[in-house]
Amino acid sequence: MQYEILSRPAASAAKLTLDAGESVTCEVGAMIAMSAGFTVETTSRKKGGGGGLIKGLKRILAGENLFLNHFTATAPNQTLIIGPGLLGDIIHHPMKGGTVVVQGSSWLASGIGIDIDATWQGLGKALFSGERMFWVKCSGSGDLFLNSFGAIYPVDVAGEYVVDTGHIVAFEDTLQFHIGKASKSLVGSFLGGEGLVCKFSGQGRLYCQTHNPPNFGKLLGPKLKPR
Amino acid sequence: MTGEATFPGGVFSERIDDGRAGAEIELSVAGVRARTPDGAEFLLPYAECRLEIGGASGRMIFCRNRDRSLTIFCEERTFADALSRASGGLLSESLGELLAARRRESRRGWWIAASLALGIAALLVAGFWGVRVAARAAVHAMPVALDEKIGELALKSMDLGGPEVHDPLVVGALQAIVDRLAPHAAVSGLEFRLRVVDAPIVNAFALPGGPIVVYTGLIGKAAGAEEVAGVIGHEMAHVTARHGLERIADSVGIVTAVQILVGDTQGLVAFGAELFTLASVNSYSRRQEMAADEEAVRMLHAAGIDPAGLARFFEVLDREQGDLPSAVSWISTHPQNQARIAQIRGRLAALGEPSYQPLAVDWAEVRRRAAGGGQVE
CATH class of the missing domain: 2.30.29.30 (Pleckstrin-homology domain (PH domain)/Phosphotyrosine-binding domain (PTB))
Known part of the structure; x- marks a missing residue:
């Protein structure tokens, strides 16, 4: 499978080119356009079995869909264009074993060698990280496509790194994070507008997004005219 | 290896x-x-x-x-x-x-989570009880017109258990007692309208706002007018102390309690009317009963009626109740009769040696007419 990410970072779409017999698993509703030579299969399982209803239900908790769409090319050189629901960026993360923990709704597509599951990150993170209660856990090998709100930037953390709540897209499971105050005093943290932050430690790659959907919603919502 | x-x-x-x-x-x-x-x-x-x-x-x-x-x-x-x-x-x-x-870190996490959960639970419980207690206090700030509305609605839809007695001798004798007590009520402007109902049950009750119902069965058990005056005083005290509204506030759900606190009385009226229509009208708490006894003694004393009648009536009923508790409705739901008799006697002793005017009622005749169904001859 070859990929190209178009019109980054504001209104990205991923153009995937697949050879006959190659498959890719996408988020429901992600397909924008495709060549005629694809078969589309919708299941709650991973392509080729594995997973099933329980994993599907866990994905719902993590903000994804019960169902997965599997696109399989039936002819050479077939193109599939996929994109996220919100305006934003797409990034390709090559997986060679290991696990990436993805913020709910940031998973866009992955190769069939990657297993999609949900994981619980603990009560503190569930309440205060600005993300969902459950996270999507992608493990295995292959191509992983993530989407964001705003632009995505990768950070290779070695040691410590601080991200504001709501700005995490994904991180490798070799990284640990906990919720902490932005500055030394709690009052200062809130007066400074930062409040709580996510403090990462360890070694691994972290993807952050430049904007966060809840803040955008809060900003825009009151200005919308009632219909 | x-x-x-x-x-x-x-x-x-x-x-x-x-x-x-x-x-x-x-x-x-x-x-x-x-x-x-x-x-x-x-x-x-x-x-x-x-x-x-x-x-x-x-x-x-x-x-x-x-x-x-x-x-x-x-x-x-x-x-x-x-x-x-x-x-x-x-x-x-x-x-x-x-x-x-x-392990230490994870234990710490659990402690934090557990204390958080406990804190939230404590807040919820405190909030729940806080709202209930506040609603109970708030009903006292509401106009008595509310009590009248609830009492009127409840009386309309209530099954009184017998025909109303219209004999002016019977009703007039009891209304005269009410009229003597009314000027000494703690809340002015209430209309205490008395109804006598012909049924062989030893009971009397008052609804919020003033309606009082006395059964001919109770009249038959009373040896003198002062004893019935005691009972009527006690029921009027429930009305003036607004025990009915307190009871409603205690029984309402959390939603109505919140409504009461924000001044919305619709739920309170609807719930109150239903409560008094369906549930036993004498289910007051021990604290409310003792308070009503005390207030009755005060009112009777102020009106120049001997409050000892109330204690005597209790004693009579207490003896009767020993034989057949369920027959005496007025007292069967009233707890700790001996303690209440002692409280009334204690209040009387504190009042000294006042001179009471006996009620000008031919009680024997009232009892005879009431026993006959109170039908006007």
Whole structure:
């Protein structure tokens, strides 16, 4: 499978080119356009079995869909264009074993060698990280496509790194994070507008997004005219 | 000795493109060995191993060399024990420290979560009771017109259990008692309208706002007009102390309680009317009964009627109740008769030796007419 990410970072779409017999698993509703030579299969399982209803239900908790769409090319050189629901960026993360923990709704597509599951990150993170209660856990090998709100930037953390709540897209499971105050005093943290932050430690790659959907919603919502 | 089992994990090294890859980990004699799917091999001798614990799960073990150019990591639960054994005890101490620190951290997390949950539960319970207590206090600030509305609605839909007595001798005798007591009521402007109902039950009750119902069965049990005056005084005291509204506020759900606090009385009226229509009208609390007794003694004394009648009536009923408790409705739901008699007698002693005017009622005639169904002859 070859990929190209178009019109980054504001209104990205991923153009995937697949050879006959190659498959890719996408988020429901992600397909924008495709060549005629694809078969589309919708299941709650991973392509080729594995997973099933329980994993599907866990994905719902993590903000994804019960169902997965599997696109399989039936002819050479077939193109599939996929994109996220919100305006934003797409990034390709090559997986060679290991696990990436993805913020709910940031998973866009992955190769069939990657297993999609949900994981619980603990009560503190569930309440205060600005993300969902459950996270999507992608493990295995292959191509992983993530989407964001705003632009995505990768950070290779070695040691410590601080991200504001709501700005995490994904991180490798070799990284640990906990919720902490932005500055030394709690009052200062809130007066400074930062409040709580996510403090990462360890070694691994972290993807952050430049904007966060809840803040955008809060900003825009009151200005919308009632219909 | 060759290595034991293999574990799924990963490796960080500059020798790999992108710096990271998944790997199969083997604990060999020489050290921790990692093999990536591309076939690259890495070896970290036990003696050079620096251990760390972390990762998203918090239990991933990282084995690093001194300059951190090579890191082999694994999250398997059995990895720590296997590593400790394979290293011949070389890494046991530092592993033990790491795991103990992790346990401490996780215990701390649980404590925080547990205290948070307890705090939230305590707040919910306190909020629930706070609203109930506040609603109970708030009903006293509401206009008495509300009591009247509830009483009127309840009376309309209530089954009184017998025909109303219209004999002016019977009704007039009791209304005269009400009229003597009314000017001494703690709340002015209430209309205490008395109804006599012909039924062989020893009962009397008042509804919020003033309607009073006395049964002919109770008249038959009273030896004198002062005893019935005591009962009427007691019921009027429930009305003026607004015990009915208090009882409603105690029984309403949390939603109506919140409505009461924000001044919305619709739910209160609807619920109150239903409560007094369906439930026993005499289910007041012990505190409310004692308060009504005390207030009755005060009113009777102020009106110049001997309050001892109330205590005497209690004594009569107490004896009757011993034989057949369910027959005496007025007292069967009233707790601790002896304590109440003692309280009334105590109040009377404190009042000294006042001169009371006997009620100008031919009680024997009232009883006879009431026993006959109170029909006008």
